[in-house]
Amino acid sequence: MLSGKRRLGRGIAVVGAGMSRFGAFKDKASRDLFVDAFVDMQKSVDKGLDITDIQSIFVGNFSSDLFEGQGHLAPMMAEWVGLNPCPATRVEDACASGGVALRQGVLAIASGLYDVVLVGGVEKMTNLPTERVTDALAAASDVLYEASAGFTFPGLYAAMATAYMDKYGLGTEPFMHVAIKNHKNGGLNPKAQFNTSLKDLLEARKVRARDRGQPVPEWKTEMDFLNDPAANPLVAWPMRLFDCSPITDGAACLLLVAEEIAGNFTDRPLRLIGSGQGSDSSLLTRPDITTIGSARVAARQAYEMAGVASSDIKIAEVHDCFTIAELIATEDLGFFAPGEGAKAALEGRTARDGERPINTSGGLKSKGHPVGASGVGQVVEIWHQMRGEAGDRQLRDRDINLALAHNVGGTGNTCVVHIFERR
Amino acid sequence: MAEAEFTAAAFNRFLKEGKLMAARCRGCDSLALPPRSLCPNCHGSDMEWTPLKGTGRLAAFSCIAVGSTRMVQEGYDRTNLYCSAVVDLDEGVRVSAQLLGVEANRPETIRVGTPLKADYLDQDEEGKEAALAFRPQG
Numbered sequence: 001m002l003s004g005k006r007r008l009g010r011g012i013a014v015v016g017a018g019m020s021r022f023g024a025f026k027d028k029a030s031r032d033l034f035v036d037a038f039v040d041m042q043k044s045v046d047k048g049l050d051i052t053d054i055q056s057i058f059v060g061n062f063s064s065d066l067f068e069g070q071g072h073l074a075p076m077m078a079e080w081v082g083l084n085p086c087p088a089t090r091v092e093d094a095c096a097s098g099g100v101a102l103r104q105g106v107l108a109i110a111s112g113l114y115d116v117v118l119v120g121g122v123e124k125m126t127n128l129p130t131e132r133v134t135d136a137l138a139a140a141s142d143v144l145y146e147a148s149a150g151f152t153f154p155g156l157y158a159a160m161a162t163a164y165m166d167k168y169g170l171g172t173e174p175f176m177h178v179a180i181k182n183h184k185n186g187g188l189n190p191k192a193q194f195n196t197s198l199k200d201l202l203e204a205r206k207v208r209a210r211d212r213g214q215p216v217p218e219w220k221t222e223m224d225f226l227n228d229p230a231a232n233p234l235v236a237w238p239m240r241l242f243d244c245s246p247i248t249d250g251a252a253c254l255l256l257v258a259e260e261i262a263g264n265f266t267d268r269p270l271r272l273i274g275s276g277q278g279s280d281s282s283l284l285t286r287p288d289i290t291t292i293g294s295a296r297v298a299a300r301q302a303y304e305m306a307g308v309a310s311s312d313i314k315i316a317e318v319h320d321c322f323t324i325a326e327l328i329a330t331e332d333l334g335f336f337a338p339g340e341g342a343k344a345a346l347e348g349r350t351a352r353d354g355e356r357p358i359n360t361s362g363g364l365k366s367k368g369h370p371v372g373a374s375g376v377g378q379v380v381e382i383w384h385q386m387r388g389e390a391g392d393r394q395l396r397d398r399d400i401n402l403a404l405a406h407n408v409g410g411t412g413n414t415c416v417v418h419i420f421e422r423r
Numbered sequence: 424m425a426e427a428e429f430t431a432a433a434f435n436r437f438l439k440e441g442k443l444m445a446a447r448c449r450g451c452d453s454l455a456l457p458p459r460s461l462c463p464n465c466h467g468s469d470m471e472w473t474p475l476k477g478t479g480r481l482a483a484f485s486c487i488a489v490g491s492t493r494m495v496q497e498g499y500d501r502t503n504l505y506c507s508a509v510v511d512l513d514e515g516v517r518v519s520a521q522l523l524g525v526e527a528n529r530p531e532t533i534r535v536g537t538p539l540k541a542d543y544l545d546q547d548e549e550g551k552e553a554a555l556a557f558r559p560q561g
């Protein structure tokens with residue numbers, strides 16, 4: 001295990017970032033989504049990108065094999081954006097595939113071998129019916145000892161939620177507050193799968209019921225809506241539909257370069273100053289499932305490398321595959337003490353106007369969770385927010401000079417954390 | 424007598440005989456569940472099978488409405504939920520299993536900390552793998 005302060009061999013800069021729309025796109029395969037993300041990234045490079053400058057490509061993808069019957073994805077993504085014969089490597093760590101692909105890109109440049117690397121992530125999930133997506137995602141758990149007990153992937157996070165509720169004496173309200181906040185943020189993100197706040201969603205459903213001459217639901221607030229089992233059915237107690245990230249198609253791309261040549265691409269790069277990654281056992285063998293050990297390890301490494309403290313971080317994109325996961329993430333990252341993440345969510349401290357905005361993009365919850373792309377997509381949001389280019393959702397009341405991305409694989413079997421600085 | 428290999432296949436064969444077995448390290452006395460041939464505590468490789476009492480407490484659970492294909496085939500659905508559990512065994516290790524004898528359709532009635540005992544399903548059914556389940560004690 002790494003201990004003590006570690007440094008990268010060379011400074012790393014992000015000089016371009018882009019993503020496809022996230023959603024369900026019947027006609028688009030992985031390659032089409034990837035091209036959308038690549039073109040969006042290319043447009044973001046201030047001084048232009050000559051693609052022949054790209055020397056290597058790392059692609060995060062969980063399971064195109066199960067979702068599309070397509071393996072060996074990386075060289076194909078390279079082909080579709082015109083990068084053959086440069087080396088193309090697929091990275092798989094379940095839902096952390098994208099974040100780990102980013103880290104592989106960082107290490108590849110830090111090693112001195114490459115100066116310009118494309119990092120991408122892609123997942124095409126909506127070809128399959130929900131039951132088969134559920135089975136495919138369960139492959140990210142321990143199939144011999146967890147899936148065998150009937151646990152689905154939402155079921156495992158739900159188990160973490162029951163342990164969390166029991167330990168801190170909580171009901172399900174904190175989870176609902178995470179859902180309300182992230183949908184509110186996603187309502188400001190034109191690329192989000194759910195580009196609507198829950199307030200707007202429930203009003204639209206009332207209008208639709210009225211137009212169809214059906215009984216109009218009596219929801220007054222988002223909480224009324226979320227507490228209505230007809231609107232928000234159980235998936236795996238205590239996780240309901242609006243506690244779960246959706247099934248999503250999408251891709252995202254970043255352009256990483258050695259810091260000394262960043263000026264060839266932009267005068268406003270993001271510096272990647274901290275990177276950490278950890279692993280953990282399957283959920284059932286952990287003594288405490290109200291925290292994720294790999295996240296604590298990854299966060300400590302990243303903070304130490306960056307030389308910053310959790311209190312210095314202005315915004316964070318965290319892995320809210322389920323609402324419980326966001327609460328645990330904000331504690332594992334040191335933003336709040338154990339058990340206080342729930343209170344912080346209830347008090348609005350993680351909202352856009354709170355002390356520590358979390359998931360201004362809408363998070364996986366509302367923006368969508370194309371699993372292999374999610375860790376890369378998080379950095380696209382950080383790119384926009386740090387450069388003041390986030391449109392309607394831009395935070396304008398603070399200087400976002402430090403930001404963090406936290407990407408989890410499985411139930412925490414992998415976690416990767418990155419810290420970015422804008423000078 | 425030679426030890427059975429420390430595999431899931433062997434673990435499941437023991438379940439079929441109505442035994443919940445873990446691997447124990449002869450070097451440091453640690454228990455490993457799921458069983459394995461390398462001790463997770465001291466990294467030694469001198470392991471033996473040891474029986475567990477099959478009693479413990481509910482550590483975490485979920486009542487699942489959208490089930491896996493296998494559980495849907497067993498007849499569970501959005502109106503007939505099943506409960507999957509993580510169980511803290513009295514010996515200090517954990518196992519996951521289906522939780523029976525609770526009202527899975529009323530998850531708010533299920534309490535973390537409830538004392539449980541093991542039950543072995545499909546033990547007598549030829550050709551079918553045994554499955555571990557737990558039920559509330561008493």
Ligand SMILES: [Zn+2]
Nearest residue numbers: 448451462465
């Ligand atoms: Zn040992």
